[in-house]
Amino acid sequence: MSVSPARACGIDFGTSNxxxxxLRPEAGALIPLEDGKVTLPSAVFFNADEDTTCFGRAALAEYLDGYEGRLMRALKSLLGSSLIDGSTEVLGRQLSYRELLRQFIGELKTRAEGFAGRRFEAAVLGRPVHFVDDDEDADRRAQDTLGEIARSVGFTEIAFQFEPIAAAFxxxxxxxxxxxxxxxxxxxxTADFSxxxxxxxxxxxxxxxxxxxxNAGVHIGGTDFDRALSLAEVMPLLGMNSQKKSGIEIPSAPFFRLATWHLINFSYxxxxxNELQEIYRDAAxxxxxxxxxxxxxxxDGHWLALQVEQAKIGLSGQECVSLELDRIARAPLAHTIDRAAMDAxxxxLTTRVRDTVAQTLAGAGVPASRIDTVFFTGxxxxxSLLRKQIAELLPDARAxxxxxxxxxxxxxxxxxARRFG
Incomplete structure (x- = not known):
């Protein structure tokens, strides 16, 4: 491989980051994208107060600071979904979801080129093993869509690589x-394995x-864990699973929207x-x-989802966390979640992930004892529960x-660098 800077870059367009x-001599492989940090959160904020668009941490900060506008996150989830050919209203105009992805991927390219001091016309794009589970046609369309968007922002030579294979390299x-x-x-x-x-x-x-x-994969990832934790621990505080005056359980759709990153804006x-008003009239x-x-x-849907996400992250290293929810209660409201509750x-979801690991082993035709190392990324x-379940499958492998x-x-x-020099 050449010791001169590569002419191509690699792009990991992630659901969260x-x-x-x-590749260039005597330097780290990742390009700083925001305030010296190599990750750019996959978020866009359309600021109505100042008629501006910002990305990454700046997008999240402006949203949390209370600017009027529209926050979009978990953008990658649009690929392979029926939403990709639709549009949404942003600052009084219709914005297609393809254009939303084009803006974000174009921003990645612009920031990378600004740091590198050169244009990138060739790129390897990462992709999950499955954009869509059990639907090869939809999966192919999702990759084609990503390729079309990459070409529309100026990449003329494009290749794809499975994300776990990239991590292996x-x-x-x-x-x-x-x-x-x-x-x-x-x-x-997604959860992907190779x-x-x-x-x-x-x-x-x-x-x-x-x-x-x-290779194997399943469409389960951090946003799914966030949704499951929110539905189990937070949404009941907002009335999920409660009843109408008639004794019938109230509809669950509003809670699922608020608990699902890429659906939160549909709550507004x-x-x-009108649906919420009708539910409220009949609520016990x-x-x-x-x-x-x-x-x-x-x-405040995204604010609430961020609190749940931070609780999930915190419980990976400690036994319990407390959510301070005064903002939505308009009164003191704290809720404690412990590790056991999150595991439940x-x-x-983690059981499905474990089963996919087992399928990967079966597909390779190798016994668990042959695996030397389990390399975790993402x-x-x-x-902790996920790591425990994988360790039970592969007790002899080092993590x-x-x-x-x-x-x-x-x-x-x-x-x-291998493909394009």
Whole structure:
């Protein structure tokens, strides 16, 4: 591989965070994208007060500071969904979801080029093993859509690589001997797995097809964990599972919208507000429904989702966390969540992830005892229950934690240099 800077970059467009990788001599693989940080949260805020658009941490900050406007997050979730061909109203005009993705990916390209001091016309884009579970046509359309958007912002040469394979290439850079490695990549939207033979000698090859023993994935990630935790622990505080005066349970749709990152903005439509008013009239526990109406009328859905996300992250390292929810209660309201409660909420999802790992092993045709290393990457791979379940499947393998947010982008940079020079 050339010691001069690569002419191509690698782009990890993630559900929660995005990175851009670029190989050059004596430098880290990842390009700083915002305030010296190599990650750019995959968020866009359309500021109505100042008629501006901002991205990443700045987008989240302006939203939390109370500016009037529209926050969009979990943008990658649009790929493979029926929403991708639709549009939404932003600052009084219709914005297509394709244009929304074009703006964000274009911003990644612009920031990377600004740092590099050169244009990037070639790129390797990361992709999950499955954009869409059990639907090859929809999965292909999702990749095609991402490719079309990348071309529309100025990339003329495009290749794709599975995200866990990219993470494997990053891990391989530091290996001293051959290993059989299970890559566990659990990001914001998907859980992806690959079993790969890696070694210093194999790293020199451009074609690595024979080194890949198995690939598998399931459409479960951090935003799904957030939703499950919110539905189990937070939405009941807003009236979920409570009853109408007739004794019938109130509809659950408003709570599912508020608990799902890419659906939160649908809570603010006129139809959704009318639905809430009708639910409120018949509710037996109006004090809880008051919190729901406060959340929607104040457009605090993303704020609430951020509190749940931070609780999930906190419970990966401590036994309990306290959520301070005065903002939506308009009165003191604290709610404590412990590790056991989170485990119970996430167990159906982590069990599906574990089962997919087992399928990956079966697909590779190797016993668990043959796996030398489990390499964890992706911001949601640190969940303790998930790690415990994988460790039970592979008790003899050593666990290695990569850069949870940067391994894929760095590996895509390696792939970009191999493919395009």
């Amino acid at each position: 995005s990175t851009v990788g670029w 990053h891990y391989e850079q530091d290996l001293a001997r051959e290993e059989l490695v299970l890559i566990v990549d659990i990001g914001g939207g 079993i790969v033979r890696l070694s210093p000698e194999r790293a020199k090859r451009v074609e690595r097809r024979e080194d890949l023993l198995a 439509t006129r139809a959704a507000w 526990e109006r004090d809880k429904l008051d919190r729901l109406l406060n959340t929607v009328s104040q457009r 909420a996430l167990a159906p 911001g949601s791979s640190g969940i 290695v934690e990569g850069d949870l947010f940067g391994s894929i982008g760095a590996g895509l940079a390696v792939e970009a």
